[in-house]
Amino acid sequence: xxxxxxxxxxxxxxxxxxLRPSAxxxxxxxxxxxxxxxxxxxxxxxxxGGPLTLHEDLAEAASRTLLETTAxxxxxxxxxxxxxxxxxxxxxxxxxxxxxxxxxxDEADRAIQSENVQWFTADDLPELAFxxxxxxxxxxxxxxxxxxxxxxxxxxxxxxxxxxxxxxxYEVVLRKPVDPGNFRRMVEASGTVVATGERLAGTPHRxxxxxxxxxxxxxxxxxxxxxxxxxxxxxxxxGENT
Amino acid sequence: xxxxxxxxxxxxxxxxxxLRPSAxxxxxxxxxxxxxxxxxxxxxxxxxGGPLTLHEDLAEAASRTLLETTAxxxxxxxxxxxxxxxxxxxxxxxxxxxxxxxxxxDEADRAIQSENVQWFTADDLPELAFxxxxxxxxxxxxxxxxxxxxxxxxxxxxxxxxxxxxxxxYEVVLRKPVDPGNFRRMVEASGTVVATGERLAGTPHRxxxxxxxxxxxxxxxxxxxxxxxxxxxxxxxxGENT
DNA sequence: TCTACTTAGAGTCAATCTGACTCTTACAAA
DNA sequence: TTTGTAAGAGTCAGATTGACTCTAAGTAGA
Numbered sequence: 001x002x003x004x005x006x007x008x009x010x011x012x013x014x015x016x017x018x019l020r021p022s023a024x025x026x027x028x029x030x031x032x033x034x035x036x037x038x039x040x041x042x043x044x045x046x047x048x049g050g051p052l053t054l055h056e057d058l059a060e061a062a063s064r065t066l067l068e069t070t071a072x073x074x075x076x077x078x079x080x081x082x083x084x085x086x087x088x089x090x091x092x093x094x095x096x097x098x099x100x101x102x103x104x105x106d107e108a109d110r111a112i113q114s115e116n117v118q119w120f121t122a123d124d125l126p127e128l129a130f131x132x133x134x135x136x137x138x139x140x141x142x143x144x145x146x147x148x149x150x151x152x153x154x155x156x157x158x159x160x161x162x163x164x165x166x167x168x169x170y171e172v173v174l175r176k177p178v179d180p181g182n183f184r185r186m187v188e189a190s191g192t193v194v195a196t197g198e199r200l201a202g203t204p205h206r207x208x209x210x211x212x213x214x215x216x217x218x219x220x221x222x223x224x225x226x227x228x229x230x231x232x233x234x235x236x237x238x239g240e241n242t
Numbered sequence: 243x244x245x246x247x248x249x250x251x252x253x254x255x256x257x258x259x260x261l262r263p264s265a266x267x268x269x270x271x272x273x274x275x276x277x278x279x280x281x282x283x284x285x286x287x288x289x290x291g292g293p294l295t296l297h298e299d300l301a302e303a304a305s306r307t308l309l310e311t312t313a314x315x316x317x318x319x320x321x322x323x324x325x326x327x328x329x330x331x332x333x334x335x336x337x338x339x340x341x342x343x344x345x346x347x348d349e350a351d352r353a354i355q356s357e358n359v360q361w362f363t364a365d366d367l368p369e370l371a372f373x374x375x376x377x378x379x380x381x382x383x384x385x386x387x388x389x390x391x392x393x394x395x396x397x398x399x400x401x402x403x404x405x406x407x408x409x410x411x412y413e414v415v416l417r418k419p420v421d422p423g424n425f426r427r428m429v430e431a432s433g434t435v436v437a438t439g440e441r442l443a444g445t446p447h448r449x450x451x452x453x454x455x456x457x458x459x460x461x462x463x464x465x466x467x468x469x470x471x472x473x474x475x476x477x478x479x480x481g482e483n484t
Numbered sequence: 485t486c487t488a489c490t491t492a493g494a495g496t497c498a499a500t501c502t503g504a505c506t507c508t509t510a511c512a513a514a
Numbered sequence: 515t516t517t518g519t520a521a522g523a524g525t526c527a528g529a530t531t532g533a534c535t536c537t538a539a540g541t542a543g544a
Contacts, residue, residue, distance in 0.1 A: 134470065140466075426521090447512070448509060450520080450522090451522090
């Protein structure tokens with residue numbers, strides 16, 4: 001006990017992003033938070049997470065807390081940052097290694113909601129426990145920055161999607177309109193997307209192509225790090241969670 | 243003792259980059275390594291670092307090990323990644339939070355060299371302890387990637403420098419020739435550099451302008467994280483190390 | 485069955501950016 | 515005074531990007 005108190009504690013937390021229809025109808029960027037059930041910050045909202053166990057990989061720990069709090073599996077998972085300021089926890093010294101994740105919107109609907117787990121609009125959060133507001137701000141910044149130079153947007157979508165759906169991800173996350181024609185040109189030039197040959201029927205207009213991501217291309221370039229995390233970055237869609 | 247063994251240990255290491263003239267005369271990218279003086283990997287080269295102490299910030303710990311092993315202060319310091327695979331240390335479980343740093347070349351000459359601290363060419367390293375080869379590869383990748391879209395090159399240089407010197411940083415780090423005219427246009431357009439009005443004399447050709455970095459502009463955009471690390475990112479040149 | 489409405493998807497155009505290149509300037513050395 | 519070298523200004527063509535137009539192909543309603 002006293003030994004543990006005199007050491008630096010190591011925790012893993014995860015910022016989980018999803019896109020969900022708001023009350024008004026249009027989709028918005030949301031993330032799940034858990035209510036703290038003990039001091040410090042008892043009763044306040046915080047990022048899902050917990051102490052790192054001895055026989056658990058960092059990314060595994062992030063996936064696990066994600067699964068435990070939301071019953072979801074990440075479509076995209078990446079390490080965000082290690083936070084270790086001296087004063088970030090009032091009593092003990094905690095270093096938090098934070099991950100950020102994307103989950104598909106339609107899965108997010110099936111996610112757990114309870115008294116102690118709730119989804120919040122990413123841009124309008126209450127005052128969170130610890131330095132978690134800063135952490136979420138940074139995760140948001142990384143998400144927005146990365147969306148512009150990388151191809152991670154489909155992490156919010158299902159296996160197949162129209163270009164309009166993909167474009168809507170950009171518009172909602174970046175909070176600005178995107179020209180449909182130029183967007184199409186950009187996506188086609190990137191070569192990361194493949195037409196399935198099927199079309200989405202039932203629209204009150206010309207039926208759009210359905211696309212699928214070219215899984216042979218890695219979503220983002222992690223450099224030499226992909227040697228380490230590549231097999232874990234993309235969790236199979238068809239994987240059963242047992 | 244046994245309590246410590248059953249917990250996850252937390253260490254901070256730093257990849258330190260400098261530019262130094264090679265034996266052949268032209269500058270090359272080098273980094274200091276320390277020889278391990280105990281098991282595991284006794285006798286092998288490893289990144290400078292050590293356990294995180296209870297009352298020390300992460301970036302401080304990185305700066306400290308940097309100062310201890312090389313007697314240098316970083317011109318640029320940034321968190322690289324937290325490495326935590328289960329098998330990265332043979333006996334115990336260690337999570338290493340790794341930083342990477344740039345030090346000025348002329349200062350690097352004054353750096354410590356000893357039996358157990360030596361500088362190596364970054365692209366031609368021996369087999370290192372633990373997963374440190376992977377870590378250096380990743381740090382190199384980040385350095386090269388970041389150099390292209392960010393303005394960190396002057397971290398290798400002194401307070402004033404010519405555009406040719408700045409361009410040489412790019413050429414050596416990126417391992418490709420850079421067109422002088424286009425480079426000048428790019429740097430001038432970025433607005434991060436200010437002419438001092440002085441010129442470098444003694445060259446066998448037209449004397450070049452000396453420039454200085456515009457310190458009012460932050461070197462890189464860390465987003466919301468600058469709230470946290472901005473004052474620490476840039477360590478004053480004139481600061482005495484006491 | 486025809487018309488209106490809506491988005492898909494192809495294409496155009498001009499401004500900007502980028503890489504390759506030329507030309508003149510200003511110093512040191514011979 | 516001539517020669518060599520890099521500084522620094524400038525040019526030009528191809529690629530990229532944002533704004534925009536036009537036709538295609540569905541549904542819904544008259």
